[in-house]
Amino acid sequence: MKLRPFRAAVALTTALTTAAAPLLAGAQTYYEYKSFKPGLVVNGTGSGSEQVPSSGGNPQAPQPALQLSTTAINFGDVATHTTETRQVLVSNPGTGPLTFTTAPAVTGAAEFSAGLTSCGSTLAAGADCLAEATFSPTATGTFKGVLSFTSMLANSPHEVTLVGTAFNPIRQVALTSANPSLNFGWQVTGSTPPVKSWVFQNRGNVPMTLGLSGLPAGVSQQNGCVDVASYASCTISLSLDTTVERTIPATAVSFTGDWSTALAQALSVEGGVAASGFKQVTAPVSGLSFTALTFHQGLFYSVMYGANPVVGTGSFLYASADGKNWSNKGRIQSSAQPANGIAFSASGRILVAGLSSGSTGGKVAVSDDGGSTWSVTLSTGGLGQGVAVNDAGVALFTTVNVPQGYRSTNNGTSWVANAVSDNSSGSRIVSNGGSQFATLNSGSLRYSLDSGASWTQVFAGGGNLRDLMFIGNQVWFVGSGGGAPGRVCYATLGVSSTPTCSLISGSPTLTALTAGNGVFVVGTSTSNLAYKSTDGTTWSPITGLPDWPTLAYGNGLYVGVRSQNAYVAVEP
Known part of the structure; x- marks a missing residue:
């Protein structure tokens, strides 16, 4: 609240309410203080202070007078259902006390009312007081009124005209x-x-x-x-x-x-806080075991298989934003069989590879409705291993125990034999979203620069390789060292495709790899032993992961799955 300046050292104080109390019975009591704007100062007659006549030749009796700081108030434009307040300075420049016969009152439009006043029933000579007028419109239009001061003076009342215009507010x-x-x-x-x-x-x-x-x-x-x-x-x-x-x-x-309704968009807040290190989430879905794991557009996805009293028996696609709370997206098949790969096409199709029993019966199943319904588009005599799809809709499927893998040019609807994998080995396969695909074949990196039309294989110098991923324009992969410690390798396909490898001293076989937020994490064949690095070269051991985990990164979280458990870390 601020008062409009009217003269030095004049302000509305506690006298505003105490002095006004006897005069405000029934008056409006909701006020909003505004600045005071000086205006024309007038007295009771409009030309000078009104005096009480003296009698005969006796000394002149004390004579009160009345002056107002303004005779007109324009509230300007005021939004409906709001209140504006203006103040009038009332002065007694005379030599005797000025008696008011009533409290300040407003006539005219009901949108105006008399507000608080510090003017009591008597105003001493040389004293000032304040009176308020308020404008509280509920409908649009221009309104007029009069604020009156009624006193003992002969030409009382003295009046201040009021005018204000109301408009409907727009809140956007x-x-x-x-x-x-x-x-x-x-x-x-x-x-x-x-x-x-x-x-x-x-x-x-x-x-x-x-x-x-x-x-x-x-x-x-x-x-x-x-x-x-x-x-x-x-x-x-x-x-x-x-x-x-x-x-x-x-x-x-x-x-x-x-x-509350002024903004078109819906606002939301999310996040989380957790201690560092991997924390185990025990059996987030009773009776079902995790297999493949990936992250896509804000969610972790895993194929879980087994029997659950709620969802039944089979292989199911589950999703989670935090690795702890998982929701069923749909049953892929009624047989409870694991999967080894999940991929998402640019069109939104989901492809799942594996779904096989023992070493035969590998399949690719696809869903175009987020996982609710599925159809099998490829069945093979081999064990399905991995699937990847690029933004152009080219998909590759790797297998074991058959002479070849398979390739599709229509997001996995139809397939033809392809040399992506051979009879001896198949593994996960990854795509950079463009024409590059990479997979692992025993101790070698196998890659294509033309969306799987042709393949090149380079030896990485060690035992079996286990997992891989694209990081920028490089493909990184991990495995065993062939009698030596586990190794981490990378290659820049099409530039320097010969792998560069380093060993993690004292480590067992490296089985899984993920990276995010500037940190690499690799799982191993030993329970409660994994490794992390910020540069891919210098590694330090970490705990909390099982042996042979499957890893993924997203939403600021590192997530691992194994059997019926999930493992989550904000900072490994």
Whole structure:
């Protein structure tokens, strides 16, 4: 609240309510203080201070007078269902006390009312007091009224004309920052994550004040938007408390009060806090075992097989955002058989490879509705191993125990024999999204630069290779060292395709590989022993993973699966 300046050292004090109390019975009591604007100063007659006549030749008796700081108030444009307040300075420049016979009163349009006043029933000589008039329109239009001061003076009442125009407010907010969802990602306990912010612009015709409702536990608002002018912008920032572990799923956030429906987009907040190291999630789906694992567009996907009292028996596609809570996307087949590969095409088709029993019956099953329904597009006599698809819809399927693999040019709808794998070995296969594919064949890297039309094989110098992935323009892969420690290799296909390998001293066979957030993680054939590195060369042991895990990275999380358990780390 601020008062419009009218003269030095005059302000509305506690006398505003105490002095006014006897005169305000029945008056409106909701007020909003505004600045006071000096205006014309008049007295009781309009030409000078009115005096009480003296009698005869006696000394002149004390004579009161009345002056008003203005005789007209224009409230200007005011939004409906809001209140504006203006003040009038009332002065007694006379020599005697001025007696008011009634409290200040308003006549005319009902949208006007007399507000608080510090003018009691008597105003001493040389004293000032304040009186308020309020404008509270509920409909549009121009309104007029009169604020009257009734006193003992002969030409009382003295009047101040009131006028104001009401308009319907428009409350509209535009989100000018990139994303309506603020995602803190996963943070390590005790860390200081960066502040996340939204930027909003007031597209309405009234000042904008924004508050937030629905913030989840652990997320707090750092600042706000208060009285933001039309077409001006403001920032609301949020912080995440990392003192305790918590999971924050996507949580809807809204504005409070009059601005609750002013934004077209739906706002949300998500994130999580966890201690460093892998943590085991025991049997997240009762009776089902994990097999293949991948990450795609915000979710981890795994094929789980077995018997569950809720979903029944078979092979199922499950998905999770955090590696802990898994939801069933659909039954792939009624036979409970593991899978060895999952791939997603640019068109949204899901391809699953494996689904075989023993060493025969490898299949490729596809779904075009997110996993609800499936069809088998390829059945072989061999053991299905892996599947990959590029953005052009070329898919490759690797097998064991048959002389070849298979290739599709229509996202896995139809297949023809291909030299992607031979009779002795097949493995996971990966694509860079373009024309490059890579797979492993015993101790060699096997790759194609032309979407599987032709293949080149290079020896990596050791025992069997187990897992691989593209990182940028390089393919990285891990395996055993052929009697030596486990090895990590990489090659830049089409540039320097000869693998560069390094050994992890003292390690067993390396069986799985993933990378994210600048950290490599490899699993091994030994339980509770894995390794991490920030450069792919210098490695340090970590605990918490089982032997022979399958690994993936996404949403700021490193996730491993094995048998009926999942293992999750924010920071390995």
